[in-house]
Amino acid sequence: MYSNQKDKNMNQNFIQYFTENFFQNKPEELDLFLKSLGKTIKKTIRINTNKIIIKDFESRFKKKWYILSPTFISNVFYAERWENFTDPEKRLWFSLEHLLGYFYIQELGASSSVHYLTEWKIDKNPYLILDMASSPGGKTTQLAEHYPNSFIVWNEFDKWRLAQLISNVERMGSDNVGLTYYNWLFFGKFTETFDRILLDAPCSWEWVGFKVQNNLKYWNIKNTKKIAELQSKLLEAALNSLKIGWEMLYSTCTLNKEENENVVNWILSKHPNCFEIMFEKRFWPHIDNTWGFFVCKIKKLKSINYKIKDKEITYNTYIKPLNKKENEILSNFCRDYWLDLKDYILYIFKQEVLAIKNVGNADMHSLQIQNLIKKFYLIKLGKKIWRIEGDKFVPNFYLGRDFELKLAPKYEIKDKKELDFYLKGNELIVVGNADLHSLHISSQSEFYQIKFANENIWLGSINKETGKIRNVFPVQWLRR
Ligand SMILES: C[S@@+](CC[C@H](N)C(=O)[O-])C[C@H]1O[C@@H](n2cnc3c(N)ncnc32)[C@H](O)[C@@H]1O
Known part of the structure; x- marks a missing residue:
């Protein structure tokens, strides 16, 4: 049992497990690891290079309230605030760049998994790709960016997590995607169908414990093993649906061996000579300055003997x-x-x-x-x-952001104050009361292309009775 007095309030089972499995005879490293838990890590953002080139993004952001500095991933940056503030318009989440889908707030370790799958490049080949457990969509939108000519089946079976997922995918503007709502295990039915698969598996959420140490009091090995059983089944289903000769990536945001190496080893011993482990990495908070994260890239060499209860595959005839x-x-x-x-x-x-x-x-x-x-x-x-x-x-109002309606009348938002007014959910005033009559006669158009600083940001529909552009900005993105 780990006996350091100052950690006596921590979950001793957790400490014992990590000591035995990773830090035998390494008391100094164990100490560093335990001290790193609960420390705030720097926030990172991933730039959506489908929409903006990195240089342009950096120069826009220089004028904001954040300093960007590079990480080991070329389009992921640390974003640190210059000063402490509370005003919503200064928060990353509510910046115009976020609303336009130019970046995604994503943890550094987690941002890496898609890179390991793509070998750190944009791959323009046309593949069929599966993102098996995709909400809230960080990695789906990343897959769409790295495989621009592929089709990505993004799946989520937790209905409470669907709305956020859809909203993120729409915000990032991905269109080479199709959403399914299958029980995750159902993918086992699609034997040797996908060229690439990402299984970012549900896990015991150790990282939440790392963020808020108090949560580690719930950590126990029984629970971890139970989740590992589910992960093993999911991984087996995923591997059955992977084509021979192709690769998939398994990742979790946990560090224990049960949910990581042991899951992979279980598959290897159940199906000998069918897979090759190409790469494995564990991100440690005290070494990598990230949350805990584990990635493993697996290549399929042979078909596996896999059975799933017969269930009919149907499709959406609508x-x-x-x-x-x-x-x-x-x-x-x-x-x-x-x-x-x-x-x-x-x-x-x-x-x-x-x-x-x-x-x-x-x-x-x-x-x-x-x-x-x-x-x-x-x-x-x-x-x-x-x-x-x-x-x-x-x-749909995204039309004014992603496409140019060349003949639609333009509404140019004049300054940051007006932008803030609009993004808080207010209507834009096109004409004052005195000119309402002329509006009826002059404008045939219902839709306005809304612009700010020469950039298309949204499409607005005008209410000809009031002379105002209705505010239909998605409520989850409103500045509050
Ligand atoms: C780590 S999250 C995925 C994060 C996502 N890939 C991203 O990058 O934004 C794990 C996913 O597992 C899903 N999940 C929850 N329970 C599950 C279960 N019983 N079987 C399979 N997946 C499950 C969650 O709904 C969630 O989408």
Whole structure:
């Protein structure tokens, strides 16, 4: 039993486990490790290079309240505040750059897993990729960035975590994606289907204990082993659905061996000679200055003997290409606003129009997407850009951020004060009361392209009775 008096309030079982497994005869390192728990680690952000080049982002951010400094990942930066402040507009979360999807607040160790999968590059090959447990979406959006020409099936089965996941994926503007709502184990049915898989597994959340040490009092080996059993099953299902000769990445935000090496070793001994471990790394808070994190890259060499109860695979028959009438209304909209969608494949699901960027040969790509729709029960596909209401297309407000509506009237937000007013949920005033009459006559258009400092930020619809642009800014991003 570890006997340092000053740690006597810590969970002794936790200390004993880590001593026996990692710090035998290394009392100084154990001490460093224990001291590092509960220390605040520097916040890191990941720049979305799909939307902005790193240099431009850095020069924009120089003017903000944060200092950026590099990490070992080229598009991940430490972001430290210049000063202590509480005003919402100065917080990273509410900065315009965050709202526009230019970056994601993501922990450094956790940001690394996708890099280990992609070998630190943007891979433009067209793969079919699975992100098996994806909420809140940090790694899904990262996969979409690193594999721009691939299709990513992002799965989440916890319905309470879906809204946040969707909101993050929409904010980051990923469109090469399709969301499934399968029980995670169900993926075992898709034998040898995916070229790449990320299983960022549910875990015992040791890292929460590292952040708030008090939480470590709940740590116990029985619980850890129970979670490891689930992780082993998930990993086996994932590996069954991986194609032979391809690789997957298993990661957790824990440090104990049960949920990491032991899970991997269990798979290796259950299916001898079927896999090769290509890489393993554990991120330690006292060495790497990150939360605890573990990554393991596995290559599949052979098929495995895997059984799953027979359950029918169905697909979402409601996702369809646009019919003639819908195409016609859409063409009219595109003509009226001079909106160019020729690079997109469009589908309709219930009343929503979904867009996926075309890559490579248009007909081939469209056929591939068609096949994917018939393979998985997708509940969301690409970017949702319109809703059909009767005979009208009502655009999603992201349209004004991700596309240019060249003929829409522009509303230029004049300064940071007005931007703040808008991002707090207020309506923008286009004309005063005296000019309302002229608005009815002069403007045929319902939609305004909202701009700030020459940048498209949103699409707004005007209320012609009041002369104001309605505020439909997503409530979760409102500055409060
Ligand atoms: C570590 S989080 C994933 C984080 C995410 N990949 C990201 O980067 O933002 C673990 C995921 O496991 C999911 N999960 C929870 N219970 C599960 C279970 N019983 N089986 C499989 N996954 C589960 C959670 O809903 C969550 O999406």
